[in-house]
Amino acid sequence: MIWPEKFDQNEWFILVFLIIMYAVVFLTPKRFPISTSILVMLFAATVGRVSDHLLSAPQYNLYNIMDQGKYEIFDMLTYILYGAFAYILVYIYDKLGVRHMWTLLYIVVCSVLSVLFESISLTFDVFLYNKWKPIYSLSYYLVMEAMTIYFFNSVNKLQTKKTK
Amino acid sequence: MELVVFIDIAIVLVIMFFVMKKYLNFLENVFRILLLEFIFTSYCAILSINFEVWKVDKAFHLYYCFALYEVMIVPIAMLIILNLLPFFKTLKKVMISLLGILVIYMMEFLMVQWGIITYQGWHAWQSVLSLLSLLIGVHTFSYLFSKLVIYEVKENQ
Numbered sequence: 001m002i003w004p005e006k007f008d009q010n011e012w013f014i015l016v017f018l019i020i021m022y023a024v025v026f027l028t029p030k031r032f033p034i035s036t037s038i039l040v041m042l043f044a045a046t047v048g049r050v051s052d053h054l055l056s057a058p059q060y061n062l063y064n065i066m067d068q069g070k071y072e073i074f075d076m077l078t079y080i081l082y083g084a085f086a087y088i089l090v091y092i093y094d095k096l097g098v099r100h101m102w103t104l105l106y107i108v109v110c111s112v113l114s115v116l117f118e119s120i121s122l123t124f125d126v127f128l129y130n131k132w133k134p135i136y137s138l139s140y141y142l143v144m145e146a147m148t149i150y151f152f153n154s155v156n157k158l159q160t161k162k163t164k
Numbered sequence: 165m166e167l168v169v170f171i172d173i174a175i176v177l178v179i180m181f182f183v184m185k186k187y188l189n190f191l192e193n194v195f196r197i198l199l200l201e202f203i204f205t206s207y208c209a210i211l212s213i214n215f216e217v218w219k220v221d222k223a224f225h226l227y228y229c230f231a232l233y234e235v236m237i238v239p240i241a242m243l244i245i246l247n248l249l250p251f252f253k254t255l256k257k258v259m260i261s262l263l264g265i266l267v268i269y270m271m272e273f274l275m276v277q278w279g280i281i282t283y284q285g286w287h288a289w290q291s292v293l294s295l296l297s298l299l300i301g302v303h304t305f306s307y308l309f310s311k312l313v314i315y316e317v318k319e320n321q
Contacts, residue, residue, distance in 0.1 A: 046198040071209040
């Protein structure tokens with residue numbers, strides 16, 4: 001992996017949010033087993049990694065992450081940040097006891113917030129759009145956040161079965 | 165022709181994974197496939213984009229073959245090997261691992277032969293060594309994950 005050529009605003013943006021988000025992850029009271037948390041974080045990081053890899057591949061080059069079109073160490077930290085976002089997404093979902101049609105509203109609200117966060121990260125040059133548009137991100141987040149919640153529910157069900 | 169062959173290989177592997185007798189439970193398999201996907205796509209990106217030791221053909225159908233190889237074929241094939249290992253004893257485990265790595269390498273060899281990827285200062289032994297390291301690394305991490313799951317189940321009972 002490559003170290004960034006210039007340590008500027010996008011690297012600082014990722015570092016600051018990484019510290020903030022993981023502080024939230026570690027400081028909030030434990031709600032589910034560590035294995036569930038690991039799986040949810042790994043799921044988000046992997047889905048983010050694979051989709052970014054396919055969408056930002058040189059053949060399509062819809063967008064780039066960070067300064068270069070290469071796989072930088074900060075690209076990896078971005079995926080680790082996705083993991084913390086997914087954890088917080090399912091944490092609040094579980095804490096609020098969101099069920100049935102409220103889940104749809106929850107996913108829509110979180111997706112809109114994710115697009116807003118992505119827009120802020122755009123101003124810090126974390127993402128460099130080529131043929132990508134922010135409106136596409138909304139569709140992406142709607143699918144990804146629904147998948148994350150479905151994944152969390154499935155893992156949680158299995159964990160509950162195991163401990164019984 | 166190349167794309168059809170790669171799609172068929174991916175389908176066969178998926179079917180094989182679902183019908184085979186699995187030693188590992190669902191959570192362990194999910195953990196392993198996610199880890200394999202993350203590490204292997206990163207590995208391919210480092211080789212093809214950062215170091216440019218693999219040149220991937222720009223033709224769409226050939227690029228899809230490569231995408232299938234890195235996103236489906238290798239992770240699922242590795243998962244199958246990891247599910248087979250616990251059924252065998254030490255020496256056979258090594259044999260199965262080596263045989264599995266060889267089969268996966270054959271896919272890469274096929275990609276090189278068909279011009280999907282071109283080695284630029286890269287050698288076959290480096291690929292075999294990387295695949296073996298990936299198998300050992302994922303096996304070690306998932307062993308630790310299994311221990312954690314067992315500990316949590318015991319703690320809650």
